Amino acid sequence: MNRPADNTLRIALSDAGISRRDFLGFCATLAAAYALPASSVIVIAAALENASRTSVIWLSFQECTGCTESLTRSHTPTIEGLILEQVSLDYHHTLQAASGEAAERAREESMRANAGKYLLVVDGSVPLGNPGYSTIAGVSNFDMLMETAKGAAAVIAVGTCAAYGGLPAAQPNPTGAVPVSQLIKDKPVINVPGCPPIPVVITGVLAHFLTFGTLPELDGRGRPTIFYGESIHDRCYRRPSYDQGKFAESFDDEGARKGWCLFKLGCKGPVTHNACATTKWNNGVSFPIQSGHGCLGCAEPDFWDMGSFYKALSMPATPVRKAVAGAAAAGVGAGVAVAFANRAKKAAAKAAHETVKVEDLTKKP
Amino acid sequence: MSGLELLTWARGPGLVLAVGICIFGVILRLIEILALGRQADLASPRQNSTGSGWRTIFTRSLPPPGMLRRAPLTYLGGYVFHIGMAIAVFFFVPHIELFRGLLGLRWPGLPNPLVDIASIAAIIALLALLVGRLVDPVKRLLTNAGDWLAWALTFVPLITGYSAYHHLFENYTLTLAVHIVSVELLLVLLPFSKLFHVFSLFIARWYNGEISGRKGVAS
Numbered sequence: 001m002n003r004p005a006d007n008t009l010r011i012a013l014s015d016a017g018i019s020r021r022d023f024l025g026f027c028a029t030l031a032a033a034y035a036l037p038a039s040s041v042i043v044i045a046a047a048l049e050n051a052s053r054t055s056v057i058w059l060s061f062q063e064c065t066g067c068t069e070s071l072t073r074s075h076t077p078t079i080e081g082l083i084l085e086q087v088s089l090d091y092h093h094t095l096q097a098a099s100g101e102a103a104e105r106a107r108e109e110s111m112r113a114n115a116g117k118y119l120l121v122v123d124g125s126v127p128l129g130n131p132g133y134s135t136i137a138g139v140s141n142f143d144m145l146m147e148t149a150k151g152a153a154a155v156i157a158v159g160t161c162a163a164y165g166g167l168p169a170a171q172p173n174p175t176g177a178v179p180v181s182q183l184i185k186d187k188p189v190i191n192v193p194g195c196p197p198i199p200v201v202i203t204g205v206l207a208h209f210l211t212f213g214t215l216p217e218l219d220g221r222g223r224p225t226i227f228y229g230e231s232i233h234d235r236c237y238r239r240p241s242y243d244q245g246k247f248a249e250s251f252d253d254e255g256a257r258k259g260w261c262l263f264k265l266g267c268k269g270p271v272t273h274n275a276c277a278t279t280k281w282n283n284g285v286s287f288p289i290q291s292g293h294g295c296l297g298c299a300e301p302d303f304w305d306m307g308s309f310y311k312a313l314s315m316p317a318t319p320v321r322k323a324v325a326g327a328a329a330a331g332v333g334a335g336v337a338v339a340f341a342n343r344a345k346k347a348a349a350k351a352a353h354e355t356v357k358v359e360d361l362t363k364k365p
Numbered sequence: 366m367s368g369l370e371l372l373t374w375a376r377g378p379g380l381v382l383a384v385g386i387c388i389f390g391v392i393l394r395l396i397e398i399l400a401l402g403r404q405a406d407l408a409s410p411r412q413n414s415t416g417s418g419w420r421t422i423f424t425r426s427l428p429p430p431g432m433l434r435r436a437p438l439t440y441l442g443g444y445v446f447h448i449g450m451a452i453a454v455f456f457f458v459p460h461i462e463l464f465r466g467l468l469g470l471r472w473p474g475l476p477n478p479l480v481d482i483a484s485i486a487a488i489i490a491l492l493a494l495l496v497g498r499l500v501d502p503v504k505r506l507l508t509n510a511g512d513w514l515a516w517a518l519t520f521v522p523l524i525t526g527y528s529a530y531h532h533l534f535e536n537y538t539l540t541l542a543v544h545i546v547s548v549e550l551l552l553v554l555l556p557f558s559k560l561f562h563v564f565s566l567f568i569a570r571w572y573n574g575e576i577s578g579r580k581g582v583a584s
Contacts, residue, residue, distance in 0.1 A: 316463070327386065327392075
């Protein structure tokens with residue numbers, strides 16, 4: 001193993017008071033997540049510790065900074081946060097001290113110096129409705145994305161907004177927001193959805209790139225399969241109560257206190273793919289369902305437009321009653337019309353009926 | 366269109382459309398049938414026929430003497446399918462939630478394994494009835510396109526629901542969406558196919574029982 005330089009992650013971790021044991025624990029989590037053998041833990045650790053400082057440019061568009069907060073402030077200090085710092089984060093306008101032209105110059109210099117090699121991380125969606133809806137240093141989000149993506153090795157769309165459009169793209173999508181993958185077609189785009197995404201999922205992708213120099217296996221939606229391969233419902237510790245028919249009927253009833261399934265309270269776990277139920281949040285402390293609230297489905301496209309957060313997945317997403325009343329009225333109208341038509345037909349048939357007389361029967365043809 | 370988009374459509378506009386068409390069609394056909402009327406029976410009833418129609422609604426569900434032995438598949442298959450289907454439709458908790466969303470009514474559900482058994486029984490019964498229909502030359506002769514359609518419209522929701530619950534296909538969301546869409550197709554065609562027997566059966570049995578009672582045939 002090469003002796004690490006002073007600015008390596010090892011030094012940063014030790015300065016932050018994180019033990020090597022904790023760091024190896026983190027590496028073991030990643031190895032387990034990627035289904036790698038135990039022997040690879042030390043390889044990941046060595047690669048991360050000695051990572052050649054991959055340049056990362058982080059662009060924030062129509063977003064709420066929640067994704068950055070998730071990564072840097074979920075617990076203190078975070079290994080995830082330190083890894084982010086360890087990569088050469090050359091531009092992140094929320095985290096960097098510089099502003100204005102100096103900041104933009106840093107981005108441009110990094111793009112030039114690391115052309116074809118840097119990672120581009122994007123959080124937030126891109127408005128196409130009007131370039132003025134969201135600008136940074138007078139540059140529209142669209143222009144900045146296309147310019148920065150040109151020399152990137154890969155683009156990581158962090159958060160549901162960057163991955164699928166998210167909240168800005170919710171109906172009626174006033175800014176014409178689109179996800180990154182809709183605009184970048186000539187580079188690998190990795191979607192890391194979630195509102196916000198789980199910190200270890202973001203760093204898991206970065207760590208894979210730092211360790212192996214490649215991107216993790218992606219599913220049909222461009223998401224790393226290892227984190228998004230299964231639904232929350234299938235991995236939920238409350239799943240047995242779903243199968244037994246034990247459901248919380250309200251947030252403060254007996255069932256809720258006993259930790260029964262939250263399906264009836266609107267949990268979208270069955271159709272949401274993310275690692276919340278396995279990696280959990282806040283250093284593995286808990287996740288929304290464990291805290292007593294159903295899954296909102298935040299890692300899925302258009303989750304804002306999937307109907308109420310508090311209506312069961314099998315319930316109508318939009319009101320039905322008006323349509324039923326209208327259909328019933330139309331049915332009565334059509335029924336009466338058909339009834340009259342049938343009566344008229346009957347009456348006509350009756351009127352046209354010729355009575356057969358005895359002589360008719362004896363008549364020769 | 367992704368599985369989730371289809372699911373959201375099926376839970377929203379698709380459901381509104383399907384329920385709307387179903388209600389429209391059911392009311393239209395009920396009015397049409399009832400408004401046809403019958404000529405007044407001027408003869409005096411042979412005996413007191415009170416309740417004959419109502420009794421017939423229930424007694425026609427039981428096989429006449431000897432028929433169970435002669436056509437066991439028809440009777441047993443019919444019972445198992447209808448009861449199994451009713452359990453799956455009305456006692457699976459997510460389905461009850463749908464009824465709560467549509468009607469505001471709720472009732473206790475059954476544990477999933479019991480609903481599962483009922484669904485499997487219904488699926489097997491439906492397959493057995495199909496085979497019986499194909500094998501029996503008389504039944505095959507009596508069968509027309511409307512029967513195949515009714516069978517398929519009923520079978521697809523059952524098999525897709527079963528597949529969704531057991532994750533038989535990798536994309537659960539899409540399977541669930543297809544299940545809901547198949548139920549919506551069933552709702553749309555129910556009033557205009559042989560599946561209208563859900564409603565017309567009771568009217569027909571009542572009428573037959575009532576008119577037979579008046580003519581002296583006790584039900």
